[in-house]
Amino acid sequence: MTGIRVIGIETTQVKHAQRLMAEHRALIEQIARQAPLTEVLDGMARCIEDLAPQEVLASVLLADPDGQHLRHGAAPSLPGFYNEAIDGIATGEGVGSCGTAAHRRQPVIVTDITTDPFWTDFRDLADRAGLAACWSTPILARDGGLLGTFAMYHRTPRVPQDTDLALAAVFAGTAALAIERHHSEQARQAAEARAKAAHDELAKVVSSERHLRAEAERRAAAAAELTARMRTAAAAQAAMPHPEHCQLGGRPGCTAPAEIKIADSWGDAAWGCPDHVEEAIINVRSVFIASEELGGLAAYVNR
Structure with a gap:
């Protein structure tokens, strides 16, 4: 024997990627079987919080039909008072990370809430909640319409890495799929309700005519x-x-x-x-x- 060659493989990232794929597949299966939207979004937020290498608090806000306001969707780790305070915030330039991302239809990265002008009106609220950074990604429909925002909060000022941005993009797309599926189901149920109401009304008219x-x-x-x-x-x-x-x-x-x-x-x-x-x-x-x-x-x- 003339020598020995040792080949080392870093398995941490491989295992992390495998777990990410498994969790993502589970979310897609939930969407396919038409699980309630709140259940899907809550599960997605918890999945991201578990997969992130550093502490992160995930949040999903849902856009009103007119796209002018954002409503609470899921945020399992954020304080209740914080979720209540931002429920219904307007979309617009300078309205925190999420309001601005929704307005621009582009990701908005705030690495330090204490100094960023977008957070002037929400700085005290963020301080009470112990939040120091917020990266928000808009959730867009296939036709470009606004569905909501996906945010990743941090306890300390942080600059995102490429892996962070990739994770946000993947789950923003997953959230878009879940929300669009939910809207389609709501539209179907509303159409069925209208059809039933029209049928019932026609039956009443026919009965009245006979009478x-x-x-x-x-x-x-x-x-x-x-x-x-x-x-x-x-x-x-x-x-x-x-x-x-x-x-x-x-x-x-x-x-x-x-x-x-x-x-x-x-x-x-x-x-x-x-x-x-x-x-x-x-x-x-x-x-x-x-x-x-x-x-x-x-x-x-x-x-």
Whole structure:
């Protein structure tokens, strides 16, 4: 044996890359099975915090539909008071790291919050939360629309390395996929709800139309029957001008006193009780009150 050659391989980065791929694959699977957006984003933030070589606090803010404000999405390690304070911040130049990144549609790297002008209005809040640096990356849809921001906070001032920027880009893309999938699902559910509402409304209209048609047919039949009764009563009045009992009760007859005289435009007249007279007035269009001793229609209405 003339010699020995030893080859050393740094496995830390390899293992780190393998773990990153495994975690990323798990997130994609969550998105594919349509896990709740909050669950996906929270898991993504925790994954980044676990994979980062130094302490990092991850945050995802979601853009309003108009793109003018950012809402809390996920930030498992940031203080609750901090999340509440920035929930709903406006997008715009100089509005912290995230508001500016959303406005510019470009990453914004703030390495020292205590001196950066973007954080003038939020410096005290960041100090209370123990935050010293914030790197924010916009989350963009495939058409370039704003979906939100992905931020990496640090306890001490820090300048990002290439690996940090690559990690942010990868997970910003993953967040975009999750958010777009969520928006698509919301749109689908809204469309289904509108379709169901339209179907239900159509069913109501059809039911109402059937009811009205049946009512119209019933009224037409009642009108025809009452008209026939009036003609029969008119023929009988030659012998008895004012009968004792109501003439409008139909085949069974009506034993109520004949109090009111009605007539139609063809000259047929009949005497009836108040109930049957009212039925005739409602169902036969040309019928009017002809009782002279009661003063006609006006007096009957007043009565």
